[in-house]
Amino acid sequence: MPDNPLTHSSIHSSTDHKIAIIGLGYVGLPLAHAFSEKYEVVGFDINGERIEELNRGYDRTLELDDTQMKEALENGMKFTTDLDEIADCNIYIVTVPTPIDSSNRPDLTPLIKASESVGKVLKKDDIVIYESTVYPGVTEEVCVPVLEKVSGLKYISTETLSTIHYPLSTELKGFYCGYSPERINPGDKEHTVTKILKVTAGSTPEIAKVVDDLYASIITAGTHLASSIKVAEASKVIENTQRDVNIALINELALIFDTMGIDTMEVIEAAATKWNFIKLTPGLVGGHCIGVDPYYLTHKAQELGYKPNLILGARQINNGMSKYIAERTIKEMISHDKKIKNANVLVMGLTFKEDCPDIRNSKVFDIIDELHDYGCRIDAYDPWIEEKEVDQKNFTFITDPFKRDKKYDAVIVAVGHKVFKELDRSQYETVSTGEPVLIDIKGIIKDPTWRL
Structure with missing residues (x-):
């Protein structure tokens, strides 16, 4: 009787692992660096310019510094756009983005194309592990x-093996899959990839153990082995959905208190004196996680006939904050006798969060679009990004405004970069014309004209 393929695989020994990371963005590159300290790793990406930069030892996302890039290259890690150079790998980890389209529907195109690429080099007993955030079942x-x-090849899972009757007339030729949701926090130099506990799963119990052992070998924070790939997928998508709903509550409270003329931050400080109060602050919800992931879950829920009203309501609140901030800015300008048409407005910060160059799904651009519709002329300043990275359709990207002569009718501090926090109120006043209108979204200016 032939051996059960569930218990025999050529890649069960960690010494045999050769890993290909598919997609070298904010998730893939730090993961590749971590694995390169113990395994042979090849990084694959379709962006030729990105590959050239990485091979020179430069990471434009700044997730890895020059020293870390040098370490990775010295460890033998390669970066390529050539599928032939990953053909001899036996573990493929897919870390491509999973965005939404203009109608907030999941766009699985990058994931499908990455799967097509892997399929071209996939061999018997290879393992394909997905890290991209998806809804359960993808x-x-x-x-x-x-x-x-x-x-x-045939996909080997517990379910497919249960349909096989022994003895087998021929050897089963197939591949396995795993899932380990990414938990990268862009710009966070404390909670790096190896210091965040990792959820893992595999298509069979044995392969699940292989996947878990693989990650456990580099993740110092430990791993959590889920019972199935779908459970692991679901665990990821609810992480950011929970955060989105919580922030939406605080944002809605901020809107209510602003209407009442009450300082939201003072209310939060008072409420936070209770030991079990969750202290959150209002703000914009952008980036590639919190503002996107809930739509993957709601899409699947609605496909199944269930309308997730709470989650969709939270999304509506958070997506509406940019418009509210823009309108509030206009009201403050009017109350300070500022002209609106052709008014000069300075927006400080374009990234979706502080101290990182990530502008994906940044809601600051929505504020700019709203102000542009009112007829304002907007200059934007962000020391973390380069001019070539942004589409300046509705604004002008400038260098340090404090070294220019231009004055502004309103200044909006949209991102809490450390360099902005180091400025005092008088410095913001120096770039203002007439009575300053200082709009503070991040709570970093003392006595602003208005803060969220």
């Missing part, structure tokens, strides 16, 4: 069929 219902079609 790995096995969307990605696996692509892998099977392109590779010509």
